[in-house]
Amino acid sequence: MKPDYVNIGGRMPRVDGIVKAAGEAMYAADLSLPGMLHGRLLRSPHPHARILGVDTSAAAALPDVHAVITSRDTSGFLAGGIGSPGNEPYLALDKARFVGDAVAAVAAVDEETAERALELIDVQYEVLNPVLDPFSAMRPGAPLVHDDAPGNLSFETDLSFGDVDDAFSTCDYVREDEFETAPIRHGFIEPHAALASWETSGRLTFWGSKQSPYFTYRNMAKALGIPMSRVRIVQPHLGGGFGGKNEMFNVDFCAALLSITTGRPVKVVVSQEEVLYAYRQRHPAWIKLKTGFMNDGTLVAVDADIVADGGAYKGIGALSLFLMCTFLALPYRVPHLRAKGRRVYTNTQPSCAMRGHGVPQVRYAAEVQLDMAASDLGLDPLEVRIKNAIQPGDTTGNEFRITSCGLTETLVAARDTAERWRREIPAATEPHLKRGIGVASYGYVSGPRIAGHNTSAALIKVHEDGRVGLATGSSDCGQGSSTVLSQIAAEVLGVRLEDVQYASLDSEIVPVDPGVFGSRVTFITGNAVKRAAEDVRRQLAGVAAGILGVDPEDLVFRDRRVFVEGDPERGIPFDRLVKSAQYSGTGMTLLGRGYWAPEGIDLPRFDTGMGNQSGAYSFGTQVAAVEVDTETGRVKVLRLAVAHDCGQPINEMLVEGQLEGSSIGGVGHTFTECIQRRQGQTMNASFLEYRMPTALDACPVESTHTDTTDEMGPYGAKEAGEGVQVAIMPALVNAVHDAIGVWFKRVPITPEAVVAALRGSSAGATPNGGAKGGADGDGPDEDRGPT
Amino acid sequence: MHHARRRGNRGHVTLNEIILHVNGRAYAARVEDHWTLLDVLRNQLGFTGAKKGCDQGSCGACTVLLDGIAVQSCLVLAVQSQGRSIVTIEGLARDGRLDPLQSAFHEVGAIQCGFCTPGMILSAKALLLRNPDPSEDQIKEALSGNLCRCTGYVKIVQAVKMAAAERSQAAGAAPQDVALRADPAPQAGSGT
């Protein structure tokens, strides 16, 4: 039986909902300071060019321009590169490596003047041959994006366990396919923005749209050559991140350096157009996948060759590639696995983490291929999944230790859903409309360890009126962490959610945090908050025990009261207790602290893919129903369902919000979204041309969660934000196959690709360069084929 | 009335002195001809609840009501907005009480990062002003110019339905909505 929680598990509106609804929530671009200047960045128009010289004199002479900076004004710090040195300067040093690479920056009294000053900067470029896709980049003699990276290899992972070659020879059935995913964008609506203010005393205060503020804290100190404690990061509200606002960017650095140079606060806000062509994208991947099964559907061996387009810089790409390789080992039992991954430099915008971080690409390939195999073997793909599902207590060949795991339960729930839908959804009335249902599953981490420091921390101050102030180093990018963390504090202290005030992050006093990535906040910061609240509760229990004349261990904190267990009448209201503590004697200060990281989590071995990544893993199965118009090629998503194991949900409404947002986002990734480039120039750098789902694409999203409790998670919780974006693409692709009998091995599945596939041409009109793969018709059934 | 101001290498440019009626109050502003309503609301008048997502008319984050109709304020010039009633998200709450749409968005979980929220709520407001009892398709249609990457729209549509239902129950809601409309009546072509 689950304990009877007051603040855990319910449907509670978020703590920052009212300020956001009222329009009072301040985002970085909304802030201004007296005397503030506005900055703009000059970007390379060439995908690959040597910078011979930059003449800034005319721009600097323009009235109302306060400063023009280039790499000459910087220390040449190179960002990125976990586990190895970085290679991305904030202002290009010797070369520009993609269209949009920043070359110079200007601060002026307003944006228009800054914009005009950019036009007066004269950059002499020697245009070089670019490499625009990873396969030409790997060819012998190809131009090098970085001189120290032969073959344009950015990183390699070579994961292997079991005996793959031998295992294939024992299989009844082996198939090999090539899959391809497109470069896509994170799609946050708030563009990058930064406001920096330098004080002569040597302190920098920075407000930015940062998902992981302490990435910026560390890099800012290094890039400016000042002590970390002199960098004060204050986190305003954040307009979405999805992985694309983790790293510190040139906009952040330039705001700071321009402020130092001018002695004035400087704000830099980039345009959405710049966000699309000059910042980050999800790694497009080419995946050669060979899988062997027995006739009964038992999965025996997997061999994968993955090429990921890393774009111009290293960034955090080693982790991306590591995750692509290692998540072939989940969510099924795979006795023999080999995954060779290569991340390759090209002269395009850098690739980085995006919701699901590397895993959506490989699970797309593996989950679609599983359906293909099941279809060949005459098996039900759901039963094949159930047969091979990873179980609690398993350890994968690459050492992922699975503790709580409700995967099988999610598969059973998905089977029920699919059966119900087959009854409920009528066949399409028009002959050219075909309907189908597909499923796919996932596993995901609850906070991967990427470097030494993995600890999150929380501070609690109890106010004199009994309200509770809570601060952590984890920012809320919209996922709702400030609410979930406040709920945990409220539960421990026996107060209500509305009694907790979540403070904005300020690095001056809030302890350092690894960052908001890899679905770590509920699991890791949540445990830190629990400890901080327990610390305060201990202090208060001591005082209450004195007043009530009992042992502190016998006290219960519940419903804004502290009382003796078994004798609720004998107690004291929480606010009165706080007052007694603070005003008795010379007064006591109620401050709580807590920090936590899972013990025994290995440092990832990026090169071999070995090591346990996380203290817990989440699991789930996605079901999708689609309708394909065989005349126009358009696919309409009718319904989606997610059965998932996120442990004990802390807030059902927020979890649902994550599932819905992730799922509908995945609809875009599957059918419409693709960054299109010609000669390195982005051709669809606007929301009009880069088509993300709108309200018209919203469909019902059903959700069920398993009855799983994680031993390590706070109140039994695991992650719920990212895993759900892992299986949506393959579920939709499998549903399209169910409708029209065509497998699509390249996403997005555009209407042109559908029509071409149905006409029997496998060329596929997918607008994703480097065409290979495409669609595979396995002979549309007579009654389902186009007329 | 015109004022001159020194600007960059363009020498002197002309500033127009205009009056804008925002949330029931008149504001004087000095603007250049090409300045958008969005920039003037945010930078001169401090209505930062109107968000700049794209500045190209394609995300809806900057949506405000112009004579009761939802417009993308990044596509409207400030000088064109004179003499018209402008309502921003800051003007929706009355006497410290949130508009039913604002409460519904909060209560059903239709807000995540919140960056799309002001525009989304104002597009919904314009819909409910002209159609107090919209169907689900009409809601989706009315919100189709407002992008949201966080929520998948499911709870947003639900929030609008809930606010519409509440509104049809609460008889007292009508006078407030009338105040959002200005004389003269909305002109054709002013909406999006």
Ligand code: FES
């Ligand atoms: S900012 Fe106006 S529509 Fe995007």
Ligand code: FES
């Ligand atoms: S709530 Fe983040 S974009 Fe809508």
